[in-house]
Amino acid sequence: MVDETTPADPPRKRRRVTIADIAERAGVTSGAVSLAVNGKPGVSDATRARILDVARELRWRPSHAAQTLMGKNSEAVGLVLARPAEVIGEEIFFSKFIAGVQATLSGRGFSLMLQMAEDTAAESAIHQAWILDGRVDGILVLDPRIDDPRIEALASLDHPTIVVGGHTNEKSIRSLEVDNAGAMRLIMDHLHGLGHDRVAYVTGDQAFRHISERMDAFSEFCVDQGVWGQSLAGNFDPERAREATARLAGAPRPPTAIVYDSEVMAIAGMSTLASLGLAVPGDVSVLSWEDSTTCQVLHPTITALSRDAVALGRTAAAEILQLIAGEAVEQEAVATRVVHRESTGAPRA
Amino acid sequence: MVDETTPADPPRKRRRVTIADIAERAGVTSGAVSLAVNGKPGVSDATRARILDVARELRWRPSHAAQTLMGKNSEAVGLVLARPAEVIGEEIFFSKFIAGVQATLSGRGFSLMLQMAEDTAAESAIHQAWILDGRVDGILVLDPRIDDPRIEALASLDHPTIVVGGHTNEKSIRSLEVDNAGAMRLIMDHLHGLGHDRVAYVTGDQAFRHISERMDAFSEFCVDQGVWGQSLAGNFDPERAREATARLAGAPRPPTAIVYDSEVMAIAGMSTLASLGLAVPGDVSVLSWEDSTTCQVLHPTITALSRDAVALGRTAAAEILQLIAGEAVEQEAVATRVVHRESTGAPRA
DNA sequence: CACCGTTACTGTAGCGCTTTAGTCAAGCGC
């Protein structure tokens, strides 16, 4: 019969409801309340029920700060993005990845702590602050670089961490393997299978481990299969992709197919080809590393390496949760395939 | 002579460095340390300098948990997304908005707490938990609905909150005004100015306040200017946009221009028109509410309402920070304009 | 019936920090 709608409640400063309030009301001490709400033995069933009733009635919620002060988990995972805001805003990968991470995390009641940093040094500083403060239980690292200073720093902190994409030298740090070499082989098999033997690859930022892995696999494939192949360095900037495309198109012996390291670059490249009067895939085939709705609706539709970034995010989240819980981490491969669309076809004979 | 480097330190569990450690080493009490590190009067300059030196040397960082327990700010802002993961992954608006929010927040040392929720009820529960725990200092609400239950709930919690887009009935809650009606007028002025007098509007989810505001402005413009105008309900799903487009194209008197409520829908619509053999803008003009790189590179390029979602996020973050700091909140309008590209032109005579 | 083991609690000491009330010596004016 206790009605807490508080009809004429004076709207003054609302004080926090604490276990002491519950204790008083239930006629026990705060210690007993703690045992009761945490499901630990030491209180009779009757008392426990009474305490829980009062707690519910008072709309009590445990103080997170007090709990982490006692060394409890913070139920949050941290992710720092060290890329320019424009890139994060444009590249569909990030929002998909984050959406995937969130979907899994939220299902388990975890939150995501997100920050952007200017550079990897700033990113490490944030990692450090979060971990020492116990604000996050685990950290997700994106875009690993060759000899990444962040990973070294994290290894010394000895905290649950998952590096997404590219394994690390630090064996104490888990990484979510992304088979960049295998994916590149899928792409090259596709193009080679169509008959292409002059392929160009317009890359993203080579400082990233995953990009350099792709480049290596590209070169190896070309050598092994006798394909003429050339990488042109880019940095995810569509303008750079335009320049690279124009250079390739104007070459004495232009490639018959171009692979772009991102959807944004592929689109920029394709529009450049169109403006140069080149037909896709008639004169040159185009393939995008990363799929999106845009690839499906553009004319011609763009053949793309589809990786399901949402699933990647989900997997990363699941793994970090397992790591936090101290369970064995089981690697789950993210399905990767080439979706054949209109932008790739047999080269002109 | 106190040397705490402990030469043969066994690498066991790393204990947290606390102000007590600093106090001991500096030969003062923890109270003095607190005064020193917080820049408060009560310690001599010499002592303060000594304390700060020791703190730096020991790499001390204040315990966030202890501080929030004392009622300090948590230096974080919360944002809950209540849309399907796929939509968040596809719509460029979200990543741009979040990137913008982050850019401003990070600059001031704040973090973003991000969660996804199934529905608005779950979203409110998360808000409540965050606020009562003091885990966030402020909350950002996106996609306000007509008679939004979340806003009511937040109003009763009396916590810094900014509703992005659409003002609220609750005058205690601040909102970041987005002039949907004005933007719709810009769009219609553009089309009407080109000579269109049969315009269709394929909408997003009408439960959202911003969508209904746009629809109202659309209707009003049409009535006032004697333009034949019709809204077709969508829900941001490209498939729905395709259906709507096909229906419009097949009508006895089809519209000469179609406005789509999102870039994803505009692209879907345009590809549908193409597959029906209709020329853009020859047979029908297309306009997208929301700009993106894709709009710029598609053939034809798409005329779009450009709102700079990154700036919107930045502004939202700046406002919530001002609100948290207790400063006066100054509304800063986000530049909005129609970017005229190839997809709109004069209707065929 | 003294003895022991449970059960169901209570009381209190922290976790790391802030804050307030005190303490104590030095300095000042008359």
Add this chain to the structure above:
DNA sequence: GCGCTTGACTAAAGCGCTACAGTAACGGTG
């Protein structure tokens, strides 16, 4: 020399919660 201020600290309480050492009552046992 006395009272009084001032500056520079110290001591201790308290934020909300957990953990752990007690303790009182009860029931069973030989």
